[in-house]
Amino acid sequence: MNLITALARFLIFPGLLFAIPAAWFFLWVERKSVALMQGRIGPPFMQPFFDFIKLLGKSTPPRSGVGGLLMKLWPLIAVAAAASAVGLLPVWPSSGGFEGDLILLLALLELPSMCIIAAGFSSRSIFGEIGSAREAALSVSYNVVFLLAIVSIAASQHTFRLEALAQLPASPMHWIGLLAILVCLPAKLHINPFSLPNAEQEIYSGPMTEYAGPELAMWELSHGLEWVAATGLVATLAAPHLTLWWVAAIVFIALSFAVVLLLSAVAAATARLAIDTTVRFYWQCTLIFAVLAISSAIFMRHRS
Amino acid sequence: MCYSRRRSPWLFHMNGGSCNGCDIELIASLTPRYDAEQLGVRLEGSPRHADILCITGPVTHNAVNAIKTVYGQVCGPKAVVAIGSYPATTNVFIDSRTLDGPLNLHLPVDVFVPGCPPRPDAIIQGVAKAAAILAERAAKKLPANPVVMPLVGPPCNGACCAPTNKETTEVQS
Numbered sequence: 001m002n003l004i005t006a007l008a009r010f011l012i013f014p015g016l017l018f019a020i021p022a023a024w025f026f027l028w029v030e031r032k033s034v035a036l037m038q039g040r041i042g043p044p045f046m047q048p049f050f051d052f053i054k055l056l057g058k059s060t061p062p063r064s065g066v067g068g069l070l071m072k073l074w075p076l077i078a079v080a081a082a083a084s085a086v087g088l089l090p091v092w093p094s095s096g097g098f099e100g101d102l103i104l105l106l107a108l109l110e111l112p113s114m115c116i117i118a119a120g121f122s123s124r125s126i127f128g129e130i131g132s133a134r135e136a137a138l139s140v141s142y143n144v145v146f147l148l149a150i151v152s153i154a155a156s157q158h159t160f161r162l163e164a165l166a167q168l169p170a171s172p173m174h175w176i177g178l179l180a181i182l183v184c185l186p187a188k189l190h191i192n193p194f195s196l197p198n199a200e201q202e203i204y205s206g207p208m209t210e211y212a213g214p215e216l217a218m219w220e221l222s223h224g225l226e227w228v229a230a231t232g233l234v235a236t237l238a239a240p241h242l243t244l245w246w247v248a249a250i251v252f253i254a255l256s257f258a259v260v261l262l263l264s265a266v267a268a269a270t271a272r273l274a275i276d277t278t279v280r281f282y283w284q285c286t287l288i289f290a291v292l293a294i295s296s297a298i299f300m301r302h303r304s
Numbered sequence: 305m306c307y308s309r310r311r312s313p314w315l316f317h318m319n320g321g322s323c324n325g326c327d328i329e330l331i332a333s334l335t336p337r338y339d340a341e342q343l344g345v346r347l348e349g350s351p352r353h354a355d356i357l358c359i360t361g362p363v364t365h366n367a368v369n370a371i372k373t374v375y376g377q378v379c380g381p382k383a384v385v386a387i388g389s390y391p392a393t394t395n396v397f398i399d400s401r402t403l404d405g406p407l408n409l410h411l412p413v414d415v416f417v418p419g420c421p422p423r424p425d426a427i428i429q430g431v432a433k434a435a436a437i438l439a440e441r442a443a444k445k446l447p448a449n450p451v452v453m454p455l456v457g458p459p460c461n462g463a464c465c466a467p468t469n470k471e472t473t474e475v476q477s
Contacts, residue, residue, distance in 0.1 A: 031341070040339040044311070047344050053308035054355070057442070059380045061352070127350075204349040212352040212379040 006087075014232070015087035022086075023224025024048040026231070026260050030191070033264040048224065055217035061210075067122055071211070074119040075218035081111035082225035089232045090163040091252050097163040102154060105162065106147065109229055112222050113139050113188070116197065119219075120207030131206020134275055135190075135197035141282035142187040142194075148290035149180035153237065156297040167241045173300065176293045178237055183286050185230055185263060187278070189223070193270035194278055202272075231259040309355070309381070309439035312344040313431055316354035316378065320371050320407070322361030325421040326388035330358060333424035333431075340428050343435075351377040356434050358427075362390040362397050363405035375411050381442035383414040383434040387427060392416045392452075414438070416452045 009015055027048040035042025063071055085108035090097055113135060120132025154160050156173035187194035198206040208219055235255035242248040273281070317330055333340045334347060348354045351374045359371060375384070384407075389395040391407035407413055414437050417430035440446065 035339070035341060039336040041342050042339075043341050043344055047312070050308040050312040050344060051314075053305060054312040057305045057309065057381075058355070061377075061379060200349045201347075202349075205353065208353070209350045210352055216353055 010084060010087040014089050014091045014228075016083050019083055019086040019225055019228050020221065022228045022256075023221060024052070026227040026256075027220070027224045029257070029260050030227070030264045030267070033261055034268040037265065037268040048220070052217050052220060055220065056214050058213035060213040060215060067124065070122045071119065072215060074115045074122065075211070075215050075222060078112040078115040078222035079218050079225065081108045081115070082222045082229055085109050085229040086225060086232060088162065089229070089236055089252075090166050091232075091236075091249055097161055100160045101162050102150065102160045102165065105229075105233065106150060109188070109226070109233070110139075110143070112226055115222075116207045119211070120197075123207065123210035125204075125210045127204040127209045128207045130203050131197045131199070131209070134199075134203075135207065137275060137279060138187055138194065138196055141279045142184040145180055145282055145286045145290045146184040146188070148287075148294050149177040149184070152290070152293040152297040153177035155294065155301055158301070162236065166236045166239065169241070173293060173297050174237065176289065178234065180286065180290050180293060181234060181237070182259075182262075184282075185234070185259075186266060187282070188230055189226060189263065191263060192267040193273045195267075195272050196275050196278060199272060227260065228256070231256040231263075234259050306439045306443045309442060310435050312346075313356050313435035313438070314346045314348045314354050315356050315358050315431065316348055316351045316374070317358045318360070318371060318374055320359050320361035320367040320391060320405075321364035321403075322388065322390060326360035326390070329421045329424050330360070330387060330427055333427045335424075338424045338428060340431065343428065343432055345428070345431060352379060354378050355382055355438060356431060357382065357384045357411075358387055358431070359384065359391050359407055359411075360387045362394040362400075362403050363407050363410065364402055365404055368404040368410060371407075372410060381438050383438040383441075384411050385415045385417060385430050385434045386413045387417050387430070388422055389418055389420045392418060395420060418452065 011017060025048075028043065028045060031047065032042040062068075085105055088097075088101055088105045088108070117132045117135050117139070120128035120135065153174055154165065156171055156177075157165055157168045159165060159168075186192070190196075190198050196206075198208060203209075208216065211219060232252070235252050239248070239251050239255055242251060315330075317327065319327055331347075332338060334345070351357070355378075357375060357378055361367065363371065375382075386392050386407050390397070391405065391413070394400070394403055394405040397403055397405075404410070415430045415434045417426050419426055422430075
């Protein structure tokens with residue numbers, strides 16, 4: 001990947017120019033589908049855009065010192081990381097990429113939640129600190145399963161290169177891994193039943209409690225971009241290998257959309273779990289599957 | 305920007321010593337039957353995120369400082385909606401020694417939604433009006449000028465509605 005293609009992927013497709021409208025669209029799909037499932041009409045199509053513009057026009061409370069600077073910085077880092085993660089997704093059939101870009105993608109996907117943890121603590125609000133502590137506990141729980149699932153997929157295909165992973169034929173390992181990733185996604189995106197860090201009304205808004213105006217707009221945007229990146233990762237791993245670029249792009253978007261609908265249905269159908277139940281769920285129930293997946297992947301690798 | 309402000313009012317709900325009737329009606333306006341989310345209304349957990357402060361209750365001594373603090377925490381441009389007859393007039397508790405009401409002694413109220421409690425559709429109408437006022441004021445930098453919403457729906461079978469409306473107008477005039 002040379003500099004120009006890298007910039008084109010980051011800025012145009014599937015990077016910022018595509019990802020920001022896609023992020024708003026996915027946020028709208030989530031709210032609208034939850035509303036439809038609850039028998040409501042739901043927000044209009046442009047709602048996330050209106051919210052974003054309105055938040056940009058609001059004032060922020062004056063903040064001084066390093067703490068204030070950090071509070072401005074965290075949402076920007078989160079947006080940059082999430083947008084770069086989207087830019088790394090191999091949507092084109094021969095879009096380049098490099099050895100080990102899966103590891104970079106995982107790191108970039110993890111950065112927004114690190115920023116949320118840091119943001120909650122640097123806001124010095126008691127609710128922010130509770131939310132950050134919850135986010136940290138949640139992140140330790142689901143990341144073990146998430147990373148093991150991805151490593152098992154990579155190990156079964158003998159590569160850490162995203163494009164190669166997307167092109168190889170699917171194995172049974174692949175589907176177990178994907179299932180494990182899907183189980184982790186609600187926690188990664190902070191939606192029900194794992195909406196603990198930003199538990200609305202319960203601890204105000206968790207780490208976001210003290211954020212206002214443009215900073216909050218950036219958090220909303222980074223949340224939307226996380227949706228695009230996480231569902232895009234699943235779509236990349238699940239999509240069949242296609243040579244025509246426009247068919248590949250359509251399949252990618254359709255699969256991402258299906259994942260968003262699935263996650264929204266789960267969010268609408270469930271209530272928030274307590275933090276101990278969540279941690280127990282990941283460490284006791286799903287870890288077994290992740291360990292099974294990775295051990296069988298290593299076993300198959302030795303046999304072949 | 306003006307249009308976005310009108311289409312995306314985020315609420316923060318504050319109880320200033322209310323009997324919980326208006327609070328229930330405010331929540332009812334978000335339920336499937338009334339579905340205020342069609343107008344972009346979202347009930348926010350933190351006053352920092354909100355545009356419109358919805359206050360219920362007759363503003364008791366204990367609540368008055370909290371209300372002022374929360375009003376200060378809402379970032380501008382902002383609007384205040386007084387829900388029910390209590391924040392407008394203190395209603396049946398008028399001249400009580402435990403009250404510091406009505407609300408407009410302490411905050412610049414933009415919209416009064418009368419009723420005891422008001423119907424959810426009246427609350428939605430009031431919030432939409434407040435969002436329009438907020439957008440217009442932010443665009444033209446106008447001073448606060450309170451509006452009294454008309455009663456919506458059939459009157460509640462009792463003496464509360466008619467005098468409430470009259471008292472509210474009196475407070476305004």
